[in-house]
Amino acid sequence: MGTLALARPILHAIDRAASRVDLLLALSQADLRSRYGRGPWRVVKWLLDPFALVGVYLLLVTFVLHRAGAAPGLSLACAVIPFQLVMTTVTNAMSTIAYRRAIILNMSFNRTLLPVSAVLTELIAFAGSLLLFVLMMAAYGVAPSLAALWLPVVIAVSVAFSIGVAYPAALFGAWFPDLRPFAISFVRILFFVAPGLVPLAAIPGRAQDLVRLNPLTGIFEGYRDALLYGRRPAAWELVYPLAVGAVLLVSFVPVYRLEQRQFAKIVE
């Protein structure tokens, strides 16, 4: 009897966690179909953006800026791929409430997971775009070193940062629907005020210190360390974006939870 009483809250917690996972998967699966369509062509859609961006930036740094450096395609991929995750997460999260207007107006459900489902949806495309790393490493003859084992950690940091960003993005999209394009432009600017086009080491003097304040800097450099330079990412590259993501979560999840009660009133 005592064991049963003890087990009950644990079973209840497992049940709740399982139903949240189910909810998250159902939301993301639906989101994936809506955003990327169906059939084999959707894989092309996932890959098109990062491939095209790396191609354009490669032309820019090589022929216009003349700052190609070592394995420029791989260096760019190390910035573009994680940036695409953050960018598409912000875009998706900003419209996540408006997109689900029909459901929000028809029934009550736990809306807290909507921003996380936006990240999960974009993670599928992100996973597809990891192929670009393989291609770039092969193209530049960069053999994977032991440091590549840090890649899952670096990926985990970029996912955690994206989850942190998703909550304020969802609130911003709900509060200021007309300003969504400006928010997208702001996130794009963050790419250029980080070592996106050229690695951090190529940025001179005081500008380098300032660029480090951008949480994307640590993420981009973390990928470069693991895949291009073959060294363990520096602690700040992992801790700083993680801390920024955590601060965003701690600050905005309570606001989101409070505000979600009003979503049905503002999406109509």
Added chain:
Amino acid sequence: MSASIRVERAGVRFVFDRQSRRVSPTMAQLRRRSLEVWGIREITCSIGPGESVALIGASGAGKTTLLRTLGGVYAPDEGMVDVRGRIGTLLSVEAGLLSPLTGRENAVLIGVLNGLSRRRARAALPEVHAGSGLGESFDRPVGSYSEGMRARLGYAVAEQAEPNVLLLDEVHEALDHEFRDTVEASARRLLAAGGIVVAAGHDHLLLERLCTRALLLQEGRLVADGEFEEIRSRYLAEEGL
């Protein structure tokens, strides 16, 4: 769990900015000027097991707002709303369905949002498919459905959660006669089992078939509560119809 609804002095307000866009109360605090409109106010009523209640009133009287508050879609800004039982809803023209998804995909999604596991929601698909009567259209994107088809699917999906509190807005009026009979029959089963049906709309003949009691709403306030026919007559007389 036996079904019951208790509403005490409930009010729901909407806030608009200077451009008449709806904003949340948080945003309204940040903006210099905003306009506050109460969708419903000072609503007090209770509905017991086995009762079917119609919400009657002119457009803008607060029927949809009250239904959505009962369904947990709107949180009351004042007062208290206590709904006991599993709630099934058909409250918007879109019937809670996402246009890019097929009927099948919507059924799984809404089943999970209703609290079913994904496995159970998938297992219930043949029942929802048969219940909706959509045939091959079940595997077509909902964006290609007529309003009636959406309402059929929305109702079949709502039924999947085995509700004992059923909330129907005007959308059920989009249903064809054959499916109305189906809805009526399942509503009667639900009432016989101690459930509650609350329906709003302008098709009084349809409401009369479903409901024995009615609440009359005017400008967001509850002005009368009684037998369906009595309330309907009063409404028609007051409206000069």
